Amino acid sequence: MxxxxxxxxxxxxxxxxxxxxxxxxxxxxxxxxxxxxxxxxxxxxxxxxxxxxxxxxxxxxxxxxxxxxxxxxxxxxxxGDDDGHRDVQSARKATNLLQRLDDQIAALPSETLSEIVVQELQRRARELMHFKLSADDVVQLQEASAAMQEFLSDPRNLEAVEQAQSQLRMLRNALAHGAGVSAPSLPRPAYRLDGDDHG
Amino acid sequence: MxxxxxxxxxxxxxxxxxxxxxxxxxxxxxxxxxxxxxxxxxxxxxxxxxxxxxxxxxxxxxxxxxxxxxxxxxxxxxxGDDDGHRDVQSARKATNLLQRLDDQIAALPSETLSEIVVQELQRRARELMHFKLSADDVVQLQEASAAMQEFLSDPRNLEAVEQAQSQLRMLRNALAHGAGVSAPSLPRPAYRLDGDDHG
DNA sequence: AAGATTGATGTAGAATTCTACATCAAGGCA
DNA sequence: TGCCTTGATGTAGAATTCTACATCAATCTT
The missing domain is CATH 1.10.260.40 (lambda repressor-like DNA-binding domains)
Known part of the structure; x- marks a missing residue:
């Protein structure tokens, strides 16, 4: 399913x-x-x-x-629970950044990167779309996007991709732990992260 | 229902x-x-x-x-900033025309044209697939396709190819320019815009 | 301890999706 | 005109939902 x-x-x-x-x-x-x-x-x-x-x-x-x-x-x-629109600006920035990231990934030259790596990146980026992101998270995204851009302008710089990849992975992990409510969608880890619901 | x-x-x-x-x-x-x-x-x-x-x-x-x-x-x-509901028919026509263009390019006789030129044409046509095209853009595409067809029926007519080539290039430039100015969240092309094909 | 409630599971059968395939009229394009 | 594409429609059969009903283990309540 x-x-x-x-x-x-x-x-x-x-x-x-x-x-x-x-x-x-x-x-x-x-x-x-x-x-x-x-x-x-x-x-x-x-x-x-x-x-x-x-x-x-x-x-x-x-x-x-x-x-x-x-x-x-x-x-x-x-x-957004009760104090919903506190963080609208971050959300908006996150939206743009994630979209940019998605585009950058789509633009990755297929000759230098394996299909698997590209799909992995895409999956992570889209996964993040499901979270509510804070200002700090936005910074992470900015760095990742910058690294990605670096690779795009110099496809030999494989380190840049790896950095972006790692950044996205770390961000996801952090969010998966902190989010008591939103995480049920993530691929099921060894530990259990639900049991109580919203409220 | x-x-x-x-x-x-x-x-x-x-x-x-x-x-x-x-x-x-x-x-x-x-x-x-x-x-x-x-x-x-x-x-x-x-x-x-x-x-x-x-x-x-x-x-x-x-x-x-x-x-x-x-x-x-x-x-x-x-x-919100829906740039999509505006022009459904144009988008559809543009898609068809670009597909047609791609086919025409693929059918170009390799004896009369250098491989580089063909690849260049193909790249440009596919680049355009990632843009949102208006009714005016469609007209440009139609002309380009017509010119291409002209060359296909008479391979000595090199001018026709050049005209198509120029038309595509101009169209791309116009789109690349306009896209950056009007709105930050406009669809970005999935390909890099920069020509990297200089000698 | 007894009783009630909750969610999970199973069975049998009716109803419907879904697929593969073919066909057709309408409209665009040569 | 003739050719091609698009979307709509139909048929037959396989696969699956969905319903009605029953039952069970676990958990809460009294």
Whole structure:
């Protein structure tokens, strides 16, 4: 089952628990059997859109298609708890930087870098779009982007790529630990990082 | 079929057209049959999440569950600096023309043109694929394609190639210049702009 | 300890997606 | 005009959701 589907499933579960209702209660309101809800939340089924929409409606959620360009900004709004717009500027900068980074990666010369490395970089950059980034994180991103640019203007400078790569990896790790709420989507590490939900 | 599903279907269709690709092209990239895409876009099926996610991925969209409370804010961001909804037809025509141009270049007789010139042409044509092209740009492309065709039917007409070449170069320069000035978050070309082909 | 609630799991069958393939009308382009 | 592309539609069959229902272990409540 794909990453995106599991992410949706986790979001549903989190929303339900945030509302403090049981699967059976949700079942009654949405008209979907409890057994099926269980399977959905566990990512055991590739559910149909109507099921998803129905559950989302009961949970006061709306299904939306957002352009990847704007994902970080949207994510920042959604994640923004009560003191939401404190960090709007950082979010905006992060959005631009991540977009720039994505473009830079797309522009990497395929002759000098293996496809695998490029995909890895792209994956990391896009992963970061799912986090709410602070001002400090933005600095990290700036450095990574600068390193990437260095390599683009001199493709023999492999060190630059490695630096960018390492920077992105470290940033992700830091975020994965600090984020109590947002992390359910990350590839499952050895340790467990969920257990309590939002609130 | 619920309103929400139709809305998603419309979004998919709009995104595809904004990218200027056909249902068959999308089909190839997403691994979903064209016939099925047609049904999806017309709201004739209650598609599965995996199908939706797959199509969204190809279209650079991310499926997201947004809390009703924050919907307006999110919508505002999405509608934001949208440079896309403006000119769907031009984008589509541009895509076709550039593809045609690429084919024409590939068909150039190698006896009459140096390899370097051919590569240069190909590079320029592909570079343009990464820009958002307006109706005026499309006219330029049409002329270039016409000139190219002229040369193809009469390989002694070297002037025609030069005209096409110049047209592409000018178009690229205009785009590269305008893109930097107007907005910071405009789509950047995925390729480097700088000509590195000096003697 | 007894009883209730929660979420996970299973089965059987109906309903629907989804695929592969073919075909068609409409529109663009030569 | 003739050719090609696009999107819509259909058919048959495989795969999967989805429902209804039952059951179970774990956990909370009294």
């Amino acid at each position: 794909s990453y995106a589907i599991e992410h949706i499933a986790e979001s549903l579960k989190a929303a339900r628990e945030r509302k403090g209702i049981s699967q059976r209660a949700l079942s009654a309101k949405a008209g979907v059997p409890q057994s099926h809800i269980s399977k959905i939340e566990n990512g055991a089924v590739d559910l149909r859109l109507s099921s998803l929409v129905e559950l989302a409606r009961v949970l006061d959620l709306e299904l939306t298609l957002v352009p990847r360009k704007k994902l970080p900004a949207v994510r920042a709004i959604i994640r | 619920s309103y929400a599903i139709e809305h998603i279907a419309e979004s998919l269709k709009a995104a595809r057209e904004r990218k200027g690709i056909s249902q068959r092209a999308l089909s190839a990239k997403a691994g979903v049959p064209q016939s099925h895409i047609s049904k999806i876009e017309n709201g004739a099926v209650d598609l599965r999440l995996s199908s939706l996610v797959e199509l969204a991925r190809v279209l650079d969209l991310e499926l997201t569950l947004v809390p009703r409370k924050k919907l307006p804010a999110v919508r505002a961001i999405i509608r």
